[in-house]
Amino acid sequence: MGADHTRPAPSTPPRVRRILVATVVPLVLATVVAALVLWPWNAPEPDAGADVPRYHGTVTRVVTEPCPPAPESPEGTPQTGSGPCGTVGVRVDSGPRTGQQVETPIPDGPGAPTVEVGDEIILVELTDPADPTSSSWNIAEHQRGKPLIWLAVVFAAAIVAFGRWRGLAALAGLAASFAILLTFVLPGISAGRSPLLVAVVGAALIMFVVLYLTHGVNAQTSVAVLGTLGSLVLTGALGTVATAATHLTGFGSEDATTLSMFQADVDLHGLLLAGIIIGSLGVLDDVTVTQAATVTELAHANPGLSRLQLYRAATRVGRAHIASTVNTIVLAYAGASLPLLLLLTADSRGVSQILTSEFLAQEIVRSAVATLGLIAAVPLTTGLAALVTTAGRGDAAEDAEAAAPPTPPAARPAPDRAEALEALSAGRAGPTRNPEPSPAAHPGWPDPDRSTDSAW
Numbered sequence: 071m072g073a074d075h076t077r078p079a080p081s082t083p084p085r086v087r088r089i090l091v092a093t094v095v096p097l098v099l100a101t102v103v104a105a106l107v108l109w110p111w112n113a114p115e116p117d118a119g120a121d122v123p124r125y126h127g128t129v130t131r132v133v134t135e136p137c138p139p140a141p142e143s144p145e146g147t148p149q150t151g152s153g154p155c156g157t158v159g160v161r162v163d164s165g166p167r168t169g170q171q172v173e174t175p176i177p178d179g180p181g182a183p184t185v186e187v188g189d190e191i192i193l194v195e196l197t198d199p200a201d202p203t204s205s206s207w208n209i210a211e212h213q214r215g216k217p218l219i220w221l222a223v224v225f226a227a228a229i230v231a232f233g234r235w236r237g238l239a240a241l242a243g244l245a246a247s248f249a250i251l252l253t254f255v256l257p258g259i260s261a262g263r264s265p266l267l268v269a270v271v272g273a274a275l276i277m278f279v280v281l282y283l284t285h286g287v288n289a290q291t292s293v294a295v296l297g298t299l300g301s302l303v304l305t306g307a308l309g310t311v312a313t314a315a316t317h318l319t320g321f322g323s324e325d326a327t328t329l330s331m332f333q334a335d336v337d338l339h340g341l342l343l344a345g346i347i348i349g350s351l352g353v354l355d356d357v358t359v360t361q362a363a364t365v366t367e368l369a370h371a372n373p374g375l376s377r378l379q380l381y382r383a384a385t386r387v388g389r390a391h392i393a394s395t396v397n398t399i400v401l402a403y404a405g406a407s408l409p410l411l412l413l414l415t416a417d418s419r420g421v422s423q424i425l426t427s428e429f430l431a432q433e434i435v436r437s438a439v440a441t442l443g444l445i446a447a448v449p450l451t452t453g454l455a456a457l458v459t460t461a462g463r464g465d466a467a468e469d470a471e472a473a474a475p476p477t478p479p480a481a482r483p484a485p486d487r488a489e490a491l492e493a494l495s496a497g498r499a500g501p502t503r504n505p506e507p508s509p510a511a512h513p514g515w516p517d518p519d520r521s522t523d524s525a526w
Contacts, residue, residue, distance in 0.1 A: 082288070082289040082458070083461070085461070086289065086458055086461045087289060089461075090289055090292045090293075090458065093292075093296065094292050094295060094296070097274075097296075097299065098278055101271060101274045101275055101278065102275075104267075104271045105254060105271050105272075105275055108254075108258055108263050108267060108268055108271055109254065109258070110254075110257040110258045110260070110261035110263065112261070122194045122195070122196065123165065123194065123195045124192055124193065124194055124210065125162055125163070125164045125165040125167075125192070125193045125194075125195070126162075126163040126164040126190065126191075126192065126193070126213060127160040127161060127162050127163055127164075127172075127190070127191050127192070127193045127209075128160065128161045128163055128188070128189070128190055128191070129158055129159070129160055129185050129186065129187050129188060129189045129190075129191060130159045130160065130161050130171065130187065131158070131159040131187060132156065132157075132158050132159075132176070132185060132186065132187060133156045133157050133158075133159075134154050134155065134156035134176065135155055135156045136155065137154070137155035138155075154176050154178070155175075155176060155178070156175075156176045157173050157174065157175060157176065158173065158174050158175070158176055158185055158209060159171060159172075159173055160172050160173070160174060160191065160193060160207070160209070162193065163190075172193070172207045173207070174193070174206075174207045174208050174209050175208065177208075177209050183209060183211055183212055185209060185212075189212060190212065190213040190216075191209050191210075191211070191212055191213060192209070192210045192211050192212070192213060193207055193208070193209060193210065194207070194208050194209075194210045195207055196208060226241055229241055236284070239283055239284045240284050242283055243279065243280035243283045243284045244280075246276070246279045246280060246283065247276045247279075247280060250272055250275050250276050250279070251272065251276075251348075254268070254271075254272050254275070255268055255269065255272035255344075255348070258272070259336065259341065259344065260333065260336070262335050262336075264337070264340055265336075265337055265340030265341045265343065265344040266306060266310070266340045266343045266344060266347075268344065269306075269343065269344030269345075269347040269348055270302065270303070270306055270347060272348070273302055273347050273348060273351045274299060274302070276351060277295060277298050277299065277302070277351065277355060278295065280355070281294055281295050281298070281355060281359065282295070285359060289458055290362045290363060290366050290455075291359070291362070292458075293358075293362040293365075293451060293454045293455045293458055294355065294358040294359045294361075294362040294451060295358075296451075296454055297358040297361065297362070297447055297450050297451030297454055297455075298351070298354050298355050298358045298447070298451075300446075300447075300450050301350075301354050301358070301443050301444070301446055301447035301450060301451075302347060302350070302351065302354065302443070304442075304443055304446050305346065305347055305350050305354075305439060305440065305442070305443030306343065306346075306347055308439045308442050308443060309342075309343045309346045309347070309435070309439045310343060312435045312438065312439050313339065313342060313343060313435060316431055316435055318339065318342060318428065318431060318432055318435060319338065319339060319428065320337075320338025320339040320340075320341055320342040320432075321338060321428065323429070323432075326338050326341070342432065345436070346435075346436055346439055346440060349436070349440060350439075350440045350443050350444070353395060353398070353399060353440070353444055354443065354444060354447055356395075357388070357391060357392070357395065357444060357447050357448060357451070358447050358451040360387075360388075360391060361384055361387070361388050361391075361447075361448060361451040361452045361455060362451055362454075362455045364383075364384045364387045364388075364452075364455075365380055365381075365384045365452060365455035365456055365459050366455065366459060368380055368383050368384060369459045369460070376460070377456045377457070377460045378456075380455075380456045380459060380460065381452055381453060381456045384452045384455065384456070385448065385449065385452050388448035388449075388452060389448070391448075392444060392445055392448060395444060396441050396444070399437055399440050399441055399444070400437050400441075404433075407433050411430075
């Protein structure tokens with residue numbers, strides 16, 4: 071996450087470093103303490119008793135046959151899949167029946183996988199509740215482990231090949247982000263903790279680990295950390311106000327409705343806010359790191375720029391960055407909700423009713439709140455970076471003056487050129503072949519009574 075700025079930043083004066091340490095370290099400690107308080111120590115274990123056994127298998131043959139005629143259904147009834155029909159022979163590759171051949175029906179229905187001979191698939195064994203000795207087999211989906219592993223290897227190799235050590239640090243930061251999400255954020259919300267508090271603390275943990283691991287422990291990164299943290303808090307506050315004003319309940323998707331059936335104690339409204347904060351973090355750290363680096367580079371390129379000039383110049387860069395990032399946020403949310411948008415286009419209701427429905431209003435609030443937090447990150451981070459960059463200029467000048475070597479005594483002034491020429495002419499013995507012409511013969515020559523240091 072975040073932009074890459076490989077050139078090291080100029081050294082920060084000790085007084086500025088002490089101020090940053092005194093500001094950032096308490097925030098880190100407070101985040102760690104909050105994480106320990108909210109940590110799901112007694113999180114309930116998932117109930118695996120109702121899980122259907124799943125085994126690996128390989129398709130050995132596919133036999134198709136005509137489908138039986140479908141019974142007539144009333145007009146307007148949704149049509150189900152009508153083929154293909156037949157059987158699939160599968161060799162079981164795992165479980166107690168490894169090596170045996172089983173038969174399954176050809177997968178049918180919406181989203182059913184299409185299988186061919188040689189495909190590696192996932193089998194499920196369904197047992198008849200009335201007769202536990204009777205069971206049937208069905209194909210659930212394809213095995214995706216190997217393709218995903220190869221994709222992950224190519225992904226990691228490309229990042230390391232291009233970014234080298236910085237790319238390796240970025241991969242470590244990505245692993246840390248997933249670790250925090252899987253061990254703290256998701257279990258904490260499942261355990262009944264406040265989703266908003268868990269999301270803010272989890273996002274802060276991810277921010278501290280990823281930014282310092284990827285960009286190094288320095289003043290520039292500390293400024294980006296403070297800007298990101300302030301923007302996250304503002305995003306959470308804006309999200310709370312916006313969801314309350316629009317009366318969003320969190321039941322804006324089928325996933326949320328399904329989750330409420332399995333875990334009735336989950337706060338879906340807080341889960342909506344948590345999603346906004348976690349989703350905004352990835353874009354926020356990119357903007358804040360870029361703004362902090364921009365101010366540092368401008369100050370390094372032109373040390374004479376004042377604090378206000380640095381702020382204005384870096385803000386112009388931030389405006390261009392925001393203009394492109396806003397479109398990125400909206401398209402990211404639209405891409406994730408594309409099936410929902412297609413469903414709404416087939417709705418017979420008016421446009422105003424569609425836009426104000428729970429489904430679409432939730433996505434509008436997500437995009438608007440994330441964009442407002444992103445816009446606020448630019449002036450906040452740029453102002454902090456300008457303050458930190460210019461804070462130690464007076465001390466640095468005094469230190470440089472004290473460390474400079476003593477000024478040597480003034481050199482003896484060079485003799486006048488006209489006097490030197492006269493001395494050379496007078497010292498020659500005998501007649502000269504080229505007598506020195508007088509200055510009066512050449513009006514362009516300097517007056518011998520006047521210093522010519524500036525001309526020469």
